[in-house]
Amino acid sequence: MLLRLLAPMLALVLGACASTPPDSLYQSLGGEPGVRRLVDEVVHELHTDPRINALFKDTDDAYFKERLFEQICELSGGGCSYTGLDMEEAHSGMQLTETDFNFFVDDLRTGMTRAGVSIGAQNRLLALFRPMHGDVLHK
Numbered sequence: 001m002l003l004r005l006l007a008p009m010l011a012l013v014l015g016a017c018a019s020t021p022p023d024s025l026y027q028s029l030g031g032e033p034g035v036r037r038l039v040d041e042v043v044h045e046l047h048t049d050p051r052i053n054a055l056f057k058d059t060d061d062a063y064f065k066e067r068l069f070e071q072i073c074e075l076s077g078g079g080c081s082y083t084g085l086d087m088e089e090a091h092s093g094m095q096l097t098e099t100d101f102n103f104f105v106d107d108l109r110t111g112m113t114r115a116g117v118s119i120g121a122q123n124r125l126l127a128l129f130r131p132m133h134g135d136v137l138h139k
């Protein structure tokens with residue numbers, strides 16, 4: 001009897017764990033609403049940063065935000081799948097430099113801070129972005 005009661009509860013808990021581990025970075029970022037807010041703030045920041053905003057003047061924001069959401073969700077353990085261009089393809093022809101990358105990171109930080117993301121979670125997310133460096137720059 002006890003087993004009959006406990007089994008569905010256990011299945012529920014394990015099911016939830018399989019899709020989004022409770023200690024995942026995704027959870028620290030606030031799950032779906034948190035990551036969507038973060039993406040909104042970051043894209044706003046990219047558009048208002050005079051150092052790099054010219055690059056985003058023709059951007060389809062709805063598309064770009066959705067791809068960023070998927071990418072951050074996937075990287076942070078939220079269980080999404082990124083469906084956009086690979087990073088090299090997405091940035092080819094832009095000839096982005098280390099300086100551009102630093103401006104972009106500044107905007108990520110400002111956007112994340114405005115979205116209420118803790119410094120610890122910001123650092124964890126930026127550490128996941130860093131290895132993409134080579135695919136994004138000088139293409």
Ligand code: HEM
Nearest residue numbers: 052055058059060067068084085090100101104129132136
């Ligand atoms: C690790 C760092 C970066 C990540 C994770 C990233 C992520 C992305 C993603 C997901 C897209 C959309 C891909 C698609 O079209 O399917 C994109 C496009 C783009 N990214 Fe990045 N990016 C990074 C670095 C940068 C930097 C440093 C800059 C410039 C300062 C930049 C400028 C752009 C621009 C201009 C687009 C095209 C937007 C449009 O469609 O108009 N990115 N990026």
